[in-house]
Amino acid sequence: MVTRSGVRLTAYARGGGCACKIPPGELESIVSGLLGPAVRDDLLIGADDGDDAAVLRIEGGRAIVSTTDFFTPVVDDAYDWGRIAAVNALSDVYAVGGEPLMALNLLCWPRDTLPLELAGEVLRGGLDMVALAGAHLAGGHSVDDAEPKYGLAVTGVADPGRLLRLDAGRPGLPLSLTKPLGVGVLNTRHKSTGEAFPQAVEVMxxxxxxxSRIALGRGVRCATDVTGFGLLGHLYKLARASGVTAVVDSAAVPYLDGAREAVRDGFVSGGTRRNLAWAGRETDFGRVGEADRLLLADAQTSGGLLVAGDVPGAPVIGELVPRGDRPLVVR
Structure with missing residues (x-):
């Protein structure tokens, strides 16, 4: 695909989107020794379980939500990349039940290699999405870097008595997924071939x-968003934190058009394979085949919410049950 600028941004990145994350197993080994026990009861959500954002109780019966997320180009169009990266960062606030108030740009740009006008398009995309979320974009920070990267640091607000968190899952709750999977393999195909997948851009x-609002309104208290660690990785973290087993009905999981074909044709990122290697050790797959395993571990960028509860319009893909031999079961 030839972009409006004639530049293929994905050619300047080793990985793409949330697939460029440090593998979850390696990341946990790095930070495990750095996370001591919480010493203040006003830190409602910290880094212990790997929740999507930090939440701090403040005066007036409110809580501050803080998060950051940035990554390399996932699509070639600069404006779309800016939109996707911004929505992905904002998602962390929604994933804990918050509302974004303010964001700051995080931009790394190879100024001697790529036109600065493209950086402006990236920032414009981010601005438009932050505005759509009803928040303010108030400056940020930039670095001259060999590889382009963009994202946001986001501050939000939440009701401390109505949070969405990883450790609140209970047996008997259904699992709902608010966006289809498959953007990872479609983005990998896009990076390799230049083919455009507007259905993936729309989702991202x-x-x-x-x-998030609907889930909170229905009394849901356990959720996460599905991003770079794939459905399996994020569900494993939820099941582990809640002390339950998550059972997934593989036939009920929704996928984007073209996702299965992308897996069939070999467009699977290294991040997805690392996700499967990590979460797969904790999963009873039964007779589920390799293609479905890869799709369930597909490294998503700006994916949907995985909710332990009913969300109208979102398919139920499984349920939480009492903890069994393994934290994940796929049927």
């Missing part, structure tokens, strides 16, 4: 604001 630029 859809805010999780409404899904």
């Amino acid at each position: 630029t859809t805010l999780n604001a409404e899904a």
